[in-house]
Amino acid sequence: MRTPSDRPLRTDAARNRAAIVAAAQRAFAEHGLRVPFDEIARRAEVGEATVHRRFPDRESLIAAAFGDKMRAYADAAAEALAAPDAWQGFCGYVRRVCAMQSGDRGFADLLTITFAAANPAVEDLEHQRNTGYRDWLKIVRRAKAAGRLRPDFHPDDLVVLLMANAGVIAATAGEAPDAWRRHVEYLLQAFAADHTETLPAPPPRETLVRALQRTQRP
Template identity: 70%
Template sequence: MRADAERNRTAILAAAQQVFAERGLNVPLDEIARRAGVGEATLHRRFPDRALLIAGAFTDKMAAYADAAAEALTHDDPWEGFCAYVRRVCAMQSGDRGFADVLTVTFAAVNPVVEQLENHRSAAYRNWLTLIRNAKAAGGLRADFHAEDLVLLLMANAGVVAATADSAPDAWQRLVEYALQAFAAGNTQLLPAPPPRDALLQAMRRTQIITTAE
C-alpha cells in the first residue's frame, strides 16, 4: 500500500472509532469521511462496505474483550471473576456506543478483518462458558443461568447506554448490579426458558443487516 493510501486508511479508522463511539454504528459514512479529511470515494475505496469499516475500527477492542474473559478466569474466587467480567464488559459498552452495538451483532466472515473480529468474539465466548461452569461449581452462580443470558444483558445494556449517554451516563451500572443480584445462587424462582442460541444469533444477524445498510 502506498504511503498516502496507508495514511488515508489510518485516518479513516481513527475517525470511525471516534464517530462510532459518539453516535453508534448507524452514523452516516460521509460524516466519518469528513472527520477523516478524505472524500467519500476514498473511504469507499479503502472500505467497500460498512461491515468492513466496523470490523477494522473495533478489532482491537474485541481483542480486549477476549482478553478480559481470559483474565477473569485467573480470579481466585470464580463467582467474583464472573461478576468482574460482566461489569468490565458492560463498562466497555458504556464508554463506546459503537462497541455497545458491536457486542450485540455478528458479521459474516467475508474477509480476514471481519474474520479476525469474529475469532476474538469466539475466543471470549469459549472462556465465558468456562467462567459459567466454574462459578456454578463454586456455588456462586444460580444453576439455571444460561450462557446466552449475557447476550440478553448486553442487548439491554446497549439500549440503556444509547438512551442515557447524554443525560445519565452512569445509569447502566444500576442495571448491571440488578442483573448480577438476579444471577446469584439462592434465587430459586423459576425463570422462563432462555431463547435458543440459534434464535439469538439470528437476532444478532438481523441487527447487522440494519447497521450495515447504507
C-alpha cells in the same frame, strides 16, 4: 510476492487511512455500525471514494476500527477465567463488557454481527470474538460449579443484559452516564445462587441476537 494491500502505504495514504479509522471509531461508538460511509468520510475530511479505496466493504472498516477492542474483549474473558474466585471472575467480566458497551454503541453490535468478507483482519476479529465467547461459556460453568451462580442462568442471558443495558445507557447518557452501573449490580445480585426462584426458559439465541441489533440502531 507482495500483493498491493501488503505494500507500505505512502505517507498521505497512511494518514488518510488513520483518519478514516479514527473517524469510524467515533461514529460507530456514537451511532452503531450502520453509519453511512459518507458520514465517516466527512468526519475524516476525505472523499467517500477514498474511504472505499482503503476499505472496499464495511466489514473491513469494522475490523480496522475494532481490532483493539475485540482483543480487549477476549483478554477480559481470559482474565476472568483465570481469576482465583470463580464468582468474582464472573462478575468482573460482566462489568467489563457492560463498561465497553457504555462507551461504544457499536460494541454490542460487534458481538452479534455475521461477517461475510474473508480477509485477515476480519478473520482475526472473528477469532478474538469466538475465543472470548468460548471462555465466557467456561466462566459460566466455573461459577456454577463453585455454587455461586444460580444453576438456571443461561450464557445467552448476557445478551438480554446487554439489551437492557443499552436502553439504560441511551436514556441516561446525557444526564447520568454512570446509571448503568447500578442496573448491572442489581442484575448480578439476581444471578447469584441464593436466588432460588425458577426462571422461564430463555428465548432462542437467534431471536435475542436480532433484538439486540435492533436496540443498538440510532
